[in-house]
Amino acid sequence: xxxxxxxxxxxxxxxxxxxxxxxxxxxxxxxxxxxxxxxxxxxxxxxxxxxxxxxxxxxxxxxxxxxxxxxxxxxxxxxxxxxxxxxxxxxxxxxxxx
Amino acid sequence: xxxxxxxxxxxxxxxxxxxxxxxxxxxxxxxxxxxxxxxxxxxxxxxxxxxxxxxxxxxxxxxxxxxxxxxxxxxxxxxxxxxxxxxxxxxxxxxxxxxxxxxxxxxxxxxxxxxxxxxxxxxxxxxxxxxxxxxxxxxxxxxxxxxxxxxxxxxxxxxxxxxxxxxxxxxxxxxxxxxxxxxxxxxxxxxxxxxxxxxxxxxxxxxxxxxxxxxxxxxxxxxxxxxxxxxxxxxxxxxxxxxxxxxxxxxxxxxxxxxxxxxxxxxxxxxxxxxxxxxxxxxxxxxxxxxxxxxxxxxxxxxxxxxxxxxxxxxxxxxxxxxxxxxxxxxxxxxxxxxxxxxxxxxxxxxxxxxxxxxxxxxxxxxxxxxxxxxxxxxxxxxx
Amino acid sequence: xxxxxxxxxxxxxxxxxxxxxxxxxxxxxxxxxxxxxxxxxxxxxxxxxxxxxxxxxxxxxxxxxxxxxxxxxxxxxxxxxxxxxxxxxxxxxxxxxxxxxxxxxxxxxxxxxxxxxxxxxxxxxxxxxxxxxxxxxxxxxxxxxxxxxxxxxxxxxxxxxxxxxxxxxxxxxxxxxxxx
Numbered sequence: 238x239x240x241x242x243x244x245x246x247x248x249x250x251x252x253x254x255x256x257x258x259x260x261x262x263x264x265x266x267x268x269x270x271x272x273x274x275x276x277x278x279x280x281x282x283x284x285x286x287x288x289x290x291x292x293x294x295x296x297x298x299x300x301x302x303x304x305x306x307x308x309x310x311x312x313x314x315x316x317x318x319x320x321x322x323x324x325x326x327x328x329x330x331x332x333x334x335x
Numbered sequence: 336x337x338x339x340x341x342x343x344x345x346x347x348x349x350x351x352x353x354x355x356x357x358x359x360x361x362x363x364x365x366x367x368x369x370x371x372x373x374x375x376x377x378x379x380x381x382x383x384x385x386x387x388x389x390x391x392x393x394x395x396x397x398x399x400x401x402x403x404x405x406x407x408x409x410x411x412x413x414x415x416x417x418x419x420x421x422x423x424x425x426x427x428x429x430x431x432x433x434x435x436x437x438x439x440x441x442x443x444x445x446x447x448x449x450x451x452x453x454x455x456x457x458x459x460x461x462x463x464x465x466x467x468x469x470x471x472x473x474x475x476x477x478x479x480x481x482x483x484x485x486x487x488x489x490x491x492x493x494x495x496x497x498x499x500x501x502x503x504x505x506x507x508x509x510x511x512x513x514x515x516x517x518x519x520x521x522x523x524x525x526x527x528x529x530x531x532x533x534x535x536x537x538x539x540x541x542x543x544x545x546x547x548x549x550x551x552x553x554x555x556x557x558x559x560x561x562x563x564x565x566x567x568x569x570x571x572x573x574x575x576x577x578x579x580x581x582x583x584x585x586x587x588x589x590x591x592x593x594x595x596x597x598x599x600x601x602x603x604x605x606x607x608x609x610x611x612x613x614x615x616x617x618x619x620x621x622x623x624x625x626x627x628x629x630x631x632x633x634x635x636x637x638x639x640x641x642x643x644x645x646x647x648x649x650x651x652x653x654x655x656x657x658x659x660x661x662x663x664x665x666x667x668x669x670x671x672x673x674x675x676x677x678x679x680x681x682x683x684x685x686x687x688x689x690x691x692x693x694x695x696x697x698x699x700x701x702x703x704x705x706x707x708x709x710x711x712x713x714x715x716x717x718x719x
Numbered sequence: 720x721x722x723x724x725x726x727x728x729x730x731x732x733x734x735x736x737x738x739x740x741x742x743x744x745x746x747x748x749x750x751x752x753x754x755x756x757x758x759x760x761x762x763x764x765x766x767x768x769x770x771x772x773x774x775x776x777x778x779x780x781x782x783x784x785x786x787x788x789x790x791x792x793x794x795x796x797x798x799x800x801x802x803x804x805x806x807x808x809x810x811x812x813x814x815x816x817x818x819x820x821x822x823x824x825x826x827x828x829x830x831x832x833x834x835x836x837x838x839x840x841x842x843x844x845x846x847x848x849x850x851x852x853x854x855x856x857x858x859x860x861x862x863x864x865x866x867x868x869x870x871x872x873x874x875x876x877x878x879x880x881x882x883x884x885x886x887x888x889x890x891x892x893x894x895x896x897x898x899x
Contacts, residue, residue, distance in 0.1 A: 251550035256491055256558075257404075257432045257529050258551060260538040339742045339751065364759075451757060471780070501757035502780050507738055508752050509745045601780035608779045687757060691781040 269296070273315035275330040277308055283327035290319035290328060336512050342503035343368035345473040345510055346412055346438040346496065349480025351382045352518045353436070355410040356525075357402035359387035359395045361417060364450045365500040366440045369412040392417035396424035396435075403433035404539055406530035408484065412438035414500065415456040416445060422460065425493075429464025429555065431540055434487035434494070434525070436480060437465075441600065441651075442500045443686040451687020452500035454600065454652035458628070458660045464555055466494040466562060467628040469599040471585075473508040475626075478579055481513065485522050485569050490558045499651075500687065502601040517576045562630045583632035585624040586639045588614065592621030593644040594702055595676075597636075597665055599625045602651060602683070602690040609695030618699055625661065633668045640669060645676045647702040649695070649715075651684040658682070658711040677707045683715035690716075721772045721865070722783045726802050727792030730762040732854030735880070736792065737768035740858050742876035743868040744772055752777045765800055772867065788865060791815060792836075792857055803829065813864055815853055832899070834860035839894050843887040855881070859892030860899035870896045 245266050248254045279290075290306050291299045298313040299306050308319075320328040340348065346369045350358065358377065360370040376382035385407075387398045392413050399409035413421060418439055428435050439457050443449040457467060468483060470476045476498055483494040498504055531539060543551065567582055574580040587607050589595050594613075598606045603624035613620035623639050623646070625632065640646050650659025657663060662680035669675040679702045684690040694715050701713055727733025734755045741753035749772055756767040769783045785805045791814040796802060803812070803825055811830045814823065817838065820831035836856035846852035855877055862868040873896075874889045881888050 247546050248550070251554050251557075254547065254550055254554070255529055256551075256554055258430070258540050258543055259529060260541060337745065339738070339745045339753070450759070499780075501754070505757070506752060506754040506780075507741050508777075509750055604778040605780045689781050691784075692779065 268311050269314050270298075270309075270311045273310075273313060274333050275315045275317065276310065276333050277313065277315070277317070277319050277328050278331055279306055279308065280327045280329070281305060283325050285325045285327075287324060289322050289324060293318050293322045336514075338510055338512050339507050340473060340510050340512075341368060341505055341507050342470075342473045342476055342498050343440070343505070344372050345476035346480060346498075347372035347376070348510075348512055349477045349496070350410040350436070350438075351376055352477070352513055352515060353410070353481050353484045353522055354408065354519075354524070355382070355384050356407040357385050357387065357399065357409045358411065359389055359398035359402070359409070360411045360413065361389055361392045361395050363392070363414050363417040365442060365504045366412050366414040366417070366438070368504075369438055369440075373410075392420045393424055396421045396428060396437075399435045399437075400424065400428050400431065400433050403428075403435050404431070404531045406525065406527055406532070408488075408525040409433075409435045410437070410480075411435065412440070414440040415442035418456050418460060419444065422463070425460055425463040425465060427540070428493045430551070432491040432555070434484070434491050436483045436487055436494050436496065438476075438480070439495050439497050440500050440504045441497055447686070449686045450500065452502055452600075452651070453685045453687070454497075454650075454660070457495060457497045458652050458654075460495070461629055461660070464492065464559070465629060466492055466559075468494065468496050469603075469626055469628060470496065470498045470503065471599075471601055471604040471624060471626075473503065473506070473510045474579070475581065476503070477510055477512060478573065478577070478581055481518055481522060482566075482569050482573055482581055484525075486562065486566055488525050488527075489565060489569075490562060491527070492555070492558055492562070497600070499601045511577075511579075513577055521573060521576055559630050563627075563632055563634070566627060581626065583625075583627045584635045584639065585626060587622040587624070589621035589623055589639050589643060591619055592642075593619045594699055595621040595623050595640065595643045595646045596695060596698065597623045597625060597640075597646055597648040597661060599628070599661060600651060602649060605690060605692060606649070606695055609692045609699075612692060613696065613699055618703065620699060628661070628664075631664050631668070636665060636668045637672065637675070640665075640676055641672075641674055643676050645679065645702055647679045647681055647698050649681045649683055649690070649698060651682075651690065653682050653685065653712070662711075679705070679708045679713065680711055681713050681715050688716055720777070721788070722786045723770045723772075723788045723790060723861075723865075724783060724786040725768040725770075725790045725792060726796050726800070727766055727768075727854075728762075728796070729764050729766050730850065731792055732852050733766050733792050734768045736854035736858050737770050739855065739873070739876045739880050740861060740867070741770055742880055743858070743862060743873040744770075746872040746875060747868050749773065750775060750777050757782075765796055786810065788813065790857060790861055792853060797824070811864065813857075813861055815857060832860075832864050834895055834899050836860065836895060839891050839898075843884075843891040843894075845884060845887060845891060855888040855892040856895040859895035863896045863899040
């Protein structure tokens with residue numbers, strides 16, 4: 238799992254800024270999981286460990302740990318692409334618990 | 336080495352000698368030969384560059400931006416409608432600080448469908464943040480591409496090298512093609528501080544909030560303000576190696592002039608012939624050729640015009656609803672300064688209509704007969 | 720300053736002729752400017768090209784309206800257009816023709832020289848019998864008649880600028896130079 242210590246960077250002056258518009262740190266302070274309305278839940282008993290959910294996740298918020306997929310809910314926005322692509326149909330999108 | 340080459344090939348030679356690494360372009364009359372020769376150079380190995388074929392000018396500039404972000408020296412060329420189609424990407428290139436050099440052949444914007452010269456295509460891009468250099472000879476074209484890369488990469492601001500359709504693009508002239516070794520000495524390889532590389536992963540061109548956007552634009556303008564001095568300094572370095580000075584403006588017989596033409600492009604050279612002939616007939620004329628439009632050389636223009644009795648700005652373009660575009664710039668350069676001469680604005684040569692020695696004589700007769708401009712635009716050679 | 724206008728038809732190499740000539744003249748340390756008529760060309764349609772030659776740099780970038788000399792690459796153009804338009808009094812007309820100068824209509828008004836460039840091109844198998852490429856033969860005659868360049872300079876220019884049959888083109892230019 239990635240560290241989540243990063244803070245939002247705000248430059249105090251133009252002189253400190255890189256001249257090109259590029260990321261200077263990471264965006265891990267921005268916990269996009271809070272945007273989620275539906276969440277993926279993986280039924281590992283049906284999982285065939287093909288890695289397709291990991292490959293398709295656009296964020297990317299699915300890690301493979303000891304060959305099994307694990308969703309990082311701090312960042313998963315709930316787009317549902319993993320559930321759509323899963324060939325074993327072992328991922329379902331369920332309404333987010335608030 | 337002296338060669339007789341067309342203006343379009345002068346652009347190609349400039350890009351080759353600068354050791355461009357990526358060339359991406361889409362063909363359009365009257366630019367076609369620029370990329371024809373460059374693609375031949377890439378194919379036969381005389382230029383070690385990747386030639387990217389694309390389906391539009393928008394994509395041509397997009398690939399140049401990608402190449403530049405990755406740290407490659409990128410070159411492209413276009414004209415008129417092609418430049419207009421690139422417009423969005425021109426903002427990306429300048430705002431993203433990618434020092435691409437592009438040749439633009441000045442061709443009139445359609446409609447009416449035209450392949451002939453005027454400056455409205457490039458001048459319509461004046462607020463995109465690109466530097467703009469206007470050439471009057473094929474020699475200047477080669478020299479400007481090489482110097483353009485140096486200035487662009489020093490400031491991380493892209494540069495447009497502009498030449499007139501046909502009057503330069505298809506005209507063969509004697510050009511002293513610079514020696515590759517000397518060019519290498521003058522122009523070191525492009526090594527940007529920040530670039531797209533797996534060794535230092537970054538995302539480029541992302542969302543920029545109100546915390547930072549204004550600072551980015553402040554930095555772009557601040558670097559642009561450094562450009563005039565840098566262009567002159569680079570010009571002197573180039574002069575030491577090649578014996579030719581480019582600079583910002585080219586004043587000709589201006590010191591004691593009662594009338595100075597302010598010109599650009601090929602008309603800026605024809606004006607010199609008119610100046611000599613007018614002087615022979617007793618009119619103390621001069622010519623101030625403006626070579627760089629962005630950044631506008633306000634100081635140099637003021638210096639020259641402060642010494643003259645009157646100035647006639649000759650525009651091969653029109654900002655509809657305002658007037659000649661160089662005229663507007665020169666006016667703003669002189670505004671509020673004491674001792675500046677009255678200005679007269681002329682529009683000539685749109686859509687490839689010829690600007691001749693006689694056109695300048697007509698302008699001189701008009702300007703010399705008045706104390707001040709009676710209207711924003713005096714049209715030369717129009718069938719009213 | 721010397722200004723010359725070339726008349727030909729698209730596909731005959733008129734523009735290439737002006738370029739080769741410019742190249743040859745530049746080798747004699749002169750300043751030269753050559754350009755085609757600003758527009759679009761089609762095979763068979765009349766085309767025009769121009770050359771300016773000077774001892775000093777050429778600053779005039781406007782078109783040529785009153786040439787000192789006219790070169791006619793295709794004799795059939797004489798009936799189609801006014802090839803003498805704007806030609807300065809005393810100007811020379813060099814024309815590709817098998818006729819004698821005194822048999823041509825503008826003889827007397829202007830100085831006329833003829834060169835049978837078509838026959839030379841056919842002899843050296845340049846182009847086809849139906850469409851011989853006469854530009855190098857014309858160039859050979861022009862440099863001799865107007866004293867613009869040495870035949871060696873023209874030969875170098877042809878070798879640098881013409882990829883197809885450079886040797887035959889050089890021979891044709893040389894033959895026209897001797898005949899003119």
